[in-house]
Amino acid sequence: NAGVTQTPKxxxxxxxxxxxLLCAQDMNHEYMYWYRQDPGMGLRLIHYSVGEGTTAKGEVxxxxxxxxxxxxxxxxxxxxxxxxxxxxxFCASRSSPGPSYGTQYFGPGTRLLVL
Amino acid sequence: xxxxTQPDIHITVSEGASLxxxxxxxxxxxxxxxxxxxxxxxxxxxxxxxxxGDTLVQGIKGFEAEFKRSQSSFxxxxxxxxxxxxxxxxxxxxxxYKYIFGTGTRLKVLA
Numbered sequence: 188n189a190g191v192t193q194t195p196k197x198x199x200x201x202x203x204x205x206x207x208l209l210c211a212q213d214m215n216h217e218y219m220y221w222y223r224q225d226p227g228m229g230l231r232l233i234h235y236s237v238g239e240g241t242t243a244k245g246e247v248x249x250x251x252x253x254x255x256x257x258x259x260x261x262x263x264x265x266x267x268x269x270x271x272x273x274x275x276x277f278c279a280s281r282s283s284p285g286p287s288y289g290t291q292y293f294g295p296g297t298r299l300l301v302l
Numbered sequence: 303x304x305x306x307t308q309p310d311i312h313i314t315v316s317e318g319a320s321l322x323x324x325x326x327x328x329x330x331x332x333x334x335x336x337x338x339x340x341x342x343x344x345x346x347x348x349x350x351x352x353x354x355g356d357t358l359v360q361g362i363k364g365f366e367a368e369f370k371r372s373q374s375s376f377x378x379x380x381x382x383x384x385x386x387x388x389x390x391x392x393x394x395x396x397x398x399y400k401y402i403f404g405t406g407t408r409l410k411v412l413a
Contacts, residue, residue, distance in 0.1 A: 218399065220401075222403075227311070227405060227406075228405060229306075229392060229403040229404055229405040229406050230346075230392065230394075230403040231403075232400060232401070232402075235399065235400065237399055243399075245400065277345060277346070279346075289334045289351065289353060289396060290336075290348055290351060291336075291348075291396075291401065292348075293338075293345040293346040293347075294345055295344065295345045296344075296345055
Protein backbone atom coordinates (compact mmCIF):
# COMPACT_ATOMS: atom_id res chain seq x y z
CA ASN A 188 0.00 0.00 0.00
CA ALA A 189 1.96 2.99 -1.31
CA GLY A 190 -0.53 5.69 -0.25
CA VAL A 191 -0.03 8.86 -2.28
CA THR A 192 2.85 8.99 -4.74
CA GLN A 193 4.08 11.87 -6.89
CA THR A 194 6.13 11.88 -10.07
CA PRO A 195 8.68 13.37 -10.60
CA LYS A 196 10.41 14.23 -7.33
CA UNK A 197 12.40 17.09 -8.81
CA UNK A 198 12.36 18.95 -12.09
CA UNK A 199 14.06 21.95 -13.64
CA UNK A 200 12.23 23.81 -16.41
CA UNK A 201 13.02 26.77 -18.56
CA UNK A 202 10.52 29.60 -18.80
CA UNK A 203 7.83 28.74 -21.32
CA UNK A 204 8.27 24.98 -21.15
CA UNK A 205 5.41 22.72 -20.24
CA UNK A 206 5.20 19.74 -17.95
CA UNK A 207 2.77 17.47 -16.14
CA LEU A 208 2.99 16.38 -12.54
CA LEU A 209 1.40 13.05 -11.74
CA CYS A 210 -0.27 12.14 -8.47
CA ALA A 211 -1.46 8.60 -7.81
CA GLN A 212 -3.26 7.16 -4.81
CA ASP A 213 -4.14 3.56 -4.05
CA MET A 214 -6.61 4.18 -1.22
CA ASN A 215 -9.69 4.47 -3.44
CA HIS A 216 -10.20 8.05 -2.26
CA GLU A 217 -12.77 10.22 -3.96
CA TYR A 218 -11.20 13.60 -3.28
CA MET A 219 -7.81 14.73 -4.50
CA TYR A 220 -5.94 18.02 -4.15
CA TRP A 221 -2.98 19.90 -5.52
CA TYR A 222 -1.20 22.43 -3.32
CA ARG A 223 1.86 24.55 -3.69
CA GLN A 224 4.12 25.39 -0.77
CA ASP A 225 6.20 28.52 -0.71
CA PRO A 226 8.33 29.84 2.16
CA GLY A 227 6.27 31.76 4.68
CA MET A 228 3.00 31.11 2.87
CA GLY A 229 1.98 27.66 4.02
CA LEU A 230 0.12 25.45 1.58
CA ARG A 231 -2.16 27.05 -0.96
CA LEU A 232 -4.76 25.09 -2.86
CA ILE A 233 -4.35 25.12 -6.63
CA HIS A 234 -7.10 22.77 -7.84
CA TYR A 235 -9.06 19.93 -6.41
CA SER A 236 -11.33 17.11 -7.51
CA VAL A 237 -14.27 15.51 -5.75
CA GLY A 238 -14.48 12.53 -8.06
CA GLU A 239 -13.43 11.01 -11.35
CA GLY A 240 -14.06 13.43 -14.20
CA THR A 241 -14.52 16.47 -11.92
CA THR A 242 -12.19 19.35 -11.14
CA ALA A 243 -12.55 22.69 -9.40
CA LYS A 244 -10.42 25.77 -8.83
CA GLY A 245 -8.75 26.47 -5.54
CA GLU A 246 -7.10 29.57 -4.19
CA VAL A 247 -4.30 29.97 -6.79
CA UNK A 248 -5.39 28.24 -10.04
CA UNK A 249 -3.95 30.63 -12.63
CA UNK A 250 -1.29 29.08 -14.87
CA UNK A 251 -2.28 25.51 -14.00
CA UNK A 252 -4.66 22.95 -15.42
CA UNK A 253 -5.72 19.60 -14.01
CA UNK A 254 -7.38 16.42 -15.11
CA UNK A 255 -8.91 13.47 -13.26
CA UNK A 256 -9.57 10.89 -15.94
CA UNK A 257 -9.08 7.99 -13.56
CA UNK A 258 -10.11 7.91 -9.93
CA UNK A 259 -6.63 7.05 -8.73
CA UNK A 260 -4.78 9.73 -10.70
CA UNK A 261 -4.78 13.52 -10.56
CA UNK A 262 -2.59 15.35 -13.05
CA UNK A 263 -1.35 18.92 -12.70
CA UNK A 264 -0.22 20.65 -15.87
CA UNK A 265 1.84 23.74 -16.46
CA UNK A 266 1.33 24.85 -20.06
CA UNK A 267 3.93 27.63 -20.06
CA UNK A 268 6.06 27.64 -16.96
CA UNK A 269 7.02 30.91 -15.29
CA UNK A 270 9.64 31.57 -12.59
CA UNK A 271 6.76 32.41 -10.21
CA UNK A 272 5.77 28.76 -10.38
CA UNK A 273 8.99 27.68 -8.73
CA UNK A 274 7.68 25.89 -5.68
CA UNK A 275 7.16 22.58 -3.97
CA UNK A 276 3.98 20.89 -5.09
CA PHE A 277 2.06 18.52 -2.88
CA CYS A 278 -0.74 16.22 -3.80
CA ALA A 279 -3.21 14.96 -1.24
CA SER A 280 -6.21 12.68 -1.16
CA ARG A 281 -9.01 11.99 1.27
CA SER A 282 -11.96 9.71 1.50
CA SER A 283 -15.55 10.71 1.25
CA PRO A 284 -17.64 9.73 4.31
CA GLY A 285 -15.94 6.89 6.17
CA PRO A 286 -13.82 6.23 9.25
CA SER A 287 -11.11 8.66 8.23
CA TYR A 288 -13.46 11.21 6.73
CA GLY A 289 -11.85 14.58 6.34
CA THR A 290 -8.26 13.48 6.85
CA GLN A 291 -5.96 14.33 3.98
CA TYR A 292 -3.04 12.07 3.13
CA PHE A 293 -0.13 13.80 1.47
CA GLY A 294 2.40 12.72 -1.09
CA PRO A 295 6.13 13.39 -0.64
CA GLY A 296 6.13 16.45 -2.89
CA THR A 297 7.61 17.56 -6.20
CA ARG A 298 10.23 20.27 -6.17
CA LEU A 299 10.00 22.42 -9.31
CA LEU A 300 12.52 25.04 -10.36
CA VAL A 301 11.67 27.31 -13.28
CA LEU A 302 14.62 29.24 -14.69
CA UNK B 303 -13.57 35.20 4.96
CA UNK B 304 -12.14 31.88 6.00
CA UNK B 305 -8.62 32.01 7.36
CA UNK B 306 -6.12 30.36 9.64
CA THR B 307 -3.56 32.31 11.62
CA GLN B 308 -0.45 30.92 13.22
CA PRO B 309 1.00 33.99 14.91
CA ASP B 310 4.39 32.50 15.73
CA ILE B 311 6.68 32.01 12.74
CA HIS B 312 9.51 30.56 14.82
CA ILE B 313 9.58 29.06 18.30
CA THR B 314 12.64 27.81 20.17
CA VAL B 315 12.36 25.60 23.23
CA SER B 316 14.79 23.52 25.24
CA GLU B 317 14.52 19.77 25.15
CA GLY B 318 12.24 18.63 27.95
CA ALA B 319 10.37 21.92 28.14
CA SER B 320 6.68 22.22 27.42
CA LEU B 321 5.38 23.50 24.12
CA UNK B 322 2.31 25.35 22.94
CA UNK B 323 1.78 26.34 19.32
CA UNK B 324 -1.04 28.74 18.64
CA UNK B 325 -3.68 28.52 15.94
CA UNK B 326 -6.66 30.81 15.42
CA UNK B 327 -9.20 30.39 12.69
CA UNK B 328 -12.08 32.17 11.07
CA UNK B 329 -14.74 29.91 9.66
CA UNK B 330 -18.45 30.25 9.10
CA UNK B 331 -19.53 26.87 10.40
CA UNK B 332 -18.15 24.30 12.79
CA UNK B 333 -14.89 23.36 11.14
CA UNK B 334 -12.78 20.30 10.95
CA UNK B 335 -9.45 21.19 12.55
CA UNK B 336 -6.10 19.60 11.96
CA UNK B 337 -2.47 19.82 12.96
CA UNK B 338 0.18 18.52 10.59
CA UNK B 339 3.94 18.24 11.01
CA UNK B 340 6.51 18.51 8.25
CA UNK B 341 10.13 17.48 8.65
CA UNK B 342 12.66 19.04 6.26
CA UNK B 343 12.26 17.74 2.73
CA UNK B 344 9.28 15.62 3.67
CA UNK B 345 5.56 15.64 3.13
CA UNK B 346 2.99 16.43 5.78
CA UNK B 347 2.06 13.98 8.50
CA UNK B 348 -1.18 14.26 10.44
CA UNK B 349 -0.66 14.78 14.17
CA UNK B 350 -4.28 15.04 15.25
CA UNK B 351 -7.70 16.21 14.20
CA UNK B 352 -10.90 17.52 15.70
CA UNK B 353 -14.28 16.88 14.15
CA UNK B 354 -16.70 16.94 17.07
CA GLY B 355 -17.15 15.76 20.64
CA ASP B 356 -14.47 16.08 23.29
CA THR B 357 -12.67 19.36 22.73
CA LEU B 358 -9.34 17.97 23.97
CA VAL B 359 -7.92 15.63 21.37
CA GLN B 360 -4.92 13.39 21.62
CA GLY B 361 -2.60 12.75 18.72
CA ILE B 362 0.54 10.90 17.84
CA LYS B 363 3.98 11.54 19.32
CA GLY B 364 2.50 12.77 22.61
CA PHE B 365 0.80 15.85 21.16
CA GLU B 366 -2.61 17.14 22.15
CA ALA B 367 -4.77 20.06 21.10
CA GLU B 368 -7.74 21.83 22.59
CA PHE B 369 -10.60 23.30 20.59
CA LYS B 370 -11.97 26.48 22.13
CA ARG B 371 -14.97 27.68 20.20
CA SER B 372 -15.29 30.94 22.12
CA GLN B 373 -11.71 31.88 21.21
CA SER B 374 -11.72 30.34 17.71
CA SER B 375 -8.52 28.58 18.67
CA PHE B 376 -7.03 25.14 18.31
CA UNK B 377 -3.68 25.27 20.08
CA UNK B 378 -1.23 22.38 19.96
CA UNK B 379 0.57 21.30 23.14
CA UNK B 380 3.19 18.86 24.28
CA UNK B 381 4.30 18.50 27.91
CA UNK B 382 7.92 17.61 27.17
CA UNK B 383 9.59 18.30 23.85
CA UNK B 384 12.10 15.89 22.31
CA UNK B 385 14.88 16.90 19.93
CA UNK B 386 13.13 14.90 17.20
CA UNK B 387 10.14 17.27 17.40
CA UNK B 388 12.10 19.94 15.56
CA UNK B 389 10.05 20.51 12.40
CA UNK B 390 7.46 22.82 10.92
CA UNK B 391 3.91 22.60 12.18
CA UNK B 392 0.82 23.55 10.23
CA UNK B 393 -2.68 24.16 11.48
CA UNK B 394 -5.50 23.63 8.98
CA UNK B 395 -9.24 24.13 8.91
CA UNK B 396 -11.49 22.22 6.58
CA UNK B 397 -15.06 21.99 5.47
CA UNK B 398 -16.92 19.75 3.09
CA TYR B 399 -14.36 19.90 0.32
CA LYS B 400 -11.59 22.44 0.82
CA TYR B 401 -8.97 23.11 3.44
CA ILE B 402 -7.10 26.22 4.47
CA PHE B 403 -3.65 26.01 5.96
CA GLY B 404 -1.84 28.39 8.23
CA THR B 405 1.58 29.69 7.29
CA GLY B 406 3.30 27.36 9.71
CA THR B 407 5.40 27.55 12.85
CA ARG B 408 8.97 26.34 12.72
CA LEU B 409 10.07 24.69 15.94
CA LYS B 410 13.69 24.58 17.01
CA VAL B 411 14.70 22.41 19.94
CA LEU B 412 17.81 23.20 21.95
CA ALA B 413 19.74 20.32 23.47
